[in-house]
Amino acid sequence: MFTSFLFHLRAEGIPVGTGEWLSFLEALRRGLATSLTELYPLGRALLCRTEADFDRYDLAFAAAFEGAALSDELRSQLAQWLERRVDPQGERSEPELADEELWRAFLERLAEQREEHNGGDRWIGTGGTSPFGHGGRGARGIRVGGSAGGRAAVSVALERRWESYRNDRTLNVRDLEVALRTLRKLVREGRHELDLDGTIRKTCDNAGEIEIVEQRARRNQVHLVLLMDAGGSMAPHHESVSRLFSAAERTKIFKSFTAYSFHNCVYGWLYRDIEQLDRVRAEEVLSGLTPHHRLIFVGDASMAPYELFNAFSWPGQGTGMTGLDWLQRFRARCPASVWINPDPLRYWDHPTVRAIEATFPMFELTVSGLHQAVQKLRAPV
């Protein structure tokens, strides 16, 4: 049972290492969790490295233990048996059962038991030294009834209260802002301001006589250019791309922020407003790029191959260059550029996506994807 839990955890993408798993088994061996309700927080504390893993842990926990939960009928019957608490009796015993054996024994006992049984050392009930039930003196076992219900932890897991902590989910505006705020290249060129550290240092050097030190405020040198695919297959992603746009516009930390739209790929024109056909020549945008510009392309990169590989143009856009030529030119002009793809990774096995991925570093439109993209944009070029 617990081995399958490990597989569920890994299947959800939680990087559970051998050391963590052995710690978890050791905790079980010491009897730190005697019910699913106790197992849930124990496992989460030992097996999750960050709160970003909590939601995946919930999913894995529910998948691993939902089948082990008791049926309503069985639970109510057990609850009746366990209502009457019996004083512990008998000597404390140490059942020599491994964790998986314990669960197997519990399920077998559950199948065999036909009536209420309290005290003693075998059946599920209260008191006694049986490892199953509650209120007894068993050193370790599986708690049933009392304050812990067999299904409670699974229910908690299924609530998925930690979903918003995941770092692989689609972004909200706040997440985006936080990620974008790290995209900075600060240079001292603003107005003069007090340098507190410098003032203290100089004052100390002056034996306490105050000497005010000033320095220029730091300003972000980054010009951000957002180029967004619009329409067609991007329609399902409209909301998430809009959020990215809103976040970039709201952040206000960039020296300048410009946004353009295109359809599928950049050809001759970029649109400031694609619905109003307010457009500017791509050549003009290209010539305005400097080493301080950072380009973020947003698009699913999926299109008919001829749109990217052959000299294709929408009416009025003919330039004789392929879409790939245009992208190469943007990349050459502005090496600090990335492509954010709102499609999940499993859809990236497409010729045009692969070709664009070979041109620009491509990242998913998720919290971790955007953080990686910003790291890439911050790296010296």
Add this chain to the structure above:
Amino acid sequence: MSLGSQGSCLGRPSLPSRSLLASFSSGEVTVWRQVGGASRRGPTRGCRLYLSLPSLLHDELVGDGRIQGVRLQRGGFEALLNQAVLDEHAPSLYPCEQSWRLATRFAPVSIRWIQDMDRRGRPLSRQVPLLSLRPAALRQLSEQWIASIEGWRGGPAPALRPYPAPPTLLARLVGRNP
């Protein structure tokens, strides 16, 4: 329909002209492929489609390979041509060589012009296209566009006629910017 791809002297083509010749009816185009056996051109992950049967026989077939005639819907054939990227760098089509390299690396279909031959294997003064399909294009072809497949058991090769493709497409296929 024939387009000289290279320079000419006194109005005559000095090198083989490139001709989009095919055996076709009002609704279908027949292309040829080798199945099984070794190939002079080496193994491929996808599929090579010849428009000229003698070219296939003399260019690729060795040993116990079998020949299949694949009848494609014309729409599918033209879709293949539309997706095709020329496998030689044509600066007028791809000003940036890097773009062309990427295109040939990822495009689902590439086109190579090969010497056409007669039934006895003698070279003709023209080049015909050889289409190489990657697995994705082959899958699309098999799911949507194949009308029928028949094994070829010898006999005369069907006559080739100029295929009426749009001039811009033809120009692009032979390496000219339309």
